[in-house]
Amino acid sequence: MARTDDRFRSAYNKLLDICSSMEVGDQLPPEIALANQMEVSRTIVRSALQKLDSEKIVRWEGRTKTLIRQPEAGHRLEPVDAHISAEELEKRFLEWILRFDVPAGTSLNVAQLSRQFGVPAHSLQEFLAGLSRFGLVERRARGGWTLSGFTAEFAIELSDFRMLLEMNAVRQLLQLPDDHDIWQKLASLKEQHEALREDLETRYHDFSMLDETFHTTVNSVVKNRFVVEAQKVISLIFHYHYMWDKRDERERNAAAIDEHLDWINAMIDKDPERSEAAALKHLRRSKETLLSSLRGHKHV
CATH class of the missing domain: 1.10.10.10 (Winged helix-like DNA-binding domain superfamily/Winged helix DNA-binding domain)
Incomplete structure (x- = not known):
C-alpha cells in the first residue's frame, strides 16, 4: 500500500x-x-x-x-518513503540539542528543521508540542517555538525524576512471580554485561546501547502510560549522554557495568535492600557524570 x-x-x-x-x-x-x-x-x-x-x-x-x-x-506531495519515523525524529532532534550546538533561547525555524530532519512541517510541529511537556521547548506567544535548552537545572530535574521512576520500577519488579519473563531478560542482560566487561578494551563504545536496553527493561515492568512517555525522553537523553561525552569513556563505562551487575544480581536474588541500594548508587553516579559533562561544555 x-x-x-x-x-x-x-x-x-x-x-x-x-x-x-x-x-x-x-x-x-x-x-x-x-x-x-x-x-x-x-x-x-x-x-x-x-x-x-x-x-x-x-x-x-x-x-x-x-x-x-x-x-x-x-x-506538491512529499514522497512517503522520504520521511523518517517518529522515533527517529526524537533521536535526531535530541542528538542535535545534546551536542551543545544550539544555545538556550534559540528560535526554532520549523521549515528549516523539517528539511534538516527529513519530516513534514506538520509532523515536526506535533513532535515539538509533545516535547514541550518536558520543558525542552516552549511555544512563543505569537507562534513558533523556542528551545529552552539542555541546562544544568534541566539535567538535575531530569535525573531526580528518573530516580523516582526507576526506584518505583525496581519495587514493582521484585514483586513479579517467578514465571514472569523479566527474570529471563535480567539473566540475559547479566550475560551481556559480563561479556562486554571481558572485552571492554575493544568494545567499550557498545555500552551506550546496553545501558539503554538495561534501563528500558527495568522500566518496562511499569504499565503506566505517563511513565512510558516520560521514560522515552529520559532514556534517549541518558543514552546520548554516553555517546557525546568521550572524556574517560572507557573508565566510566567500566564503572557503570560493575554498578549494573551489582544491581542485576541483587534483583535476581530478589533482595529489596540490596536492589534499592545498588539502584540508588548507579542513578546518583549517572546524575553526577551528566552534570560533569555539562561542566565540561561550560553549561554549569
Missing part, C-alpha cells in the same frame, strides 16, 4: 511539472500519452488527474483536460 501511494505521489508531482510547463488554457495530453511519458498505469494517471481537478488546477470534462491555473509549490 505504501509503495502504491508513493507511486501516486510521484506521478502527481510529475503532472504538476507538466502543468508548470504549459500556459493557462492549454490542453493536457491524452491519458495514455501521460501514462507512457510518466511510466505509470492509466489508473494512477486518472487518480492524479482527479486530484488536479479537485485542486482546481485542471478542469477535467470527459476527454478534455484544461489547465485553468498554474500549480504552486504547496501543491
Whole structure:
C-alpha cells in the first residue's frame, strides 16, 4: 500500500511539472500519452488527474483536460518513503540539542528543521508540542517555538525524576512471580554485561546501547502510560549522554557495568535492600557524570 501511494505521489508531482510547463488554457495530453511519458498505469494517471481537478488546477470534462491555473509549490506531495519515523525524529532532534550546538533561547525555524530532519512541517510541529511537556521547548506567544535548552537545572530535574521512576520500577519488579519473563531478560542482560566487561578494551563504545536496553527493561515492568512517555525522553537523553561525552569513556563505562551487575544480581536474588541500594548508587553516579559533562561544555 505504501509503495502504491508513493507511486501516486510521484506521478502527481510529475503532472504538476507538466502543468508548470504549459500556459493557462492549454490542453493536457491524452491519458495514455501521460501514462507512457510518466511510466505509470492509466489508473494512477486518472487518480492524479482527479486530484488536479479537485485542486482546481485542471478542469477535467470527459476527454478534455484544461489547465485553468498554474500549480504552486504547496501543491506538491512529499514522497512517503522520504520521511523518517517518529522515533527517529526524537533521536535526531535530541542528538542535535545534546551536542551543545544550539544555545538556550534559540528560535526554532520549523521549515528549516523539517528539511534538516527529513519530516513534514506538520509532523515536526506535533513532535515539538509533545516535547514541550518536558520543558525542552516552549511555544512563543505569537507562534513558533523556542528551545529552552539542555541546562544544568534541566539535567538535575531530569535525573531526580528518573530516580523516582526507576526506584518505583525496581519495587514493582521484585514483586513479579517467578514465571514472569523479566527474570529471563535480567539473566540475559547479566550475560551481556559480563561479556562486554571481558572485552571492554575493544568494545567499550557498545555500552551506550546496553545501558539503554538495561534501563528500558527495568522500566518496562511499569504499565503506566505517563511513565512510558516520560521514560522515552529520559532514556534517549541518558543514552546520548554516553555517546557525546568521550572524556574517560572507557573508565566510566567500566564503572557503570560493575554498578549494573551489582544491581542485576541483587534483583535476581530478589533482595529489596540490596536492589534499592545498588539502584540508588548507579542513578546518583549517572546524575553526577551528566552534570560533569555539562561542566565540561561550560553549561554549569
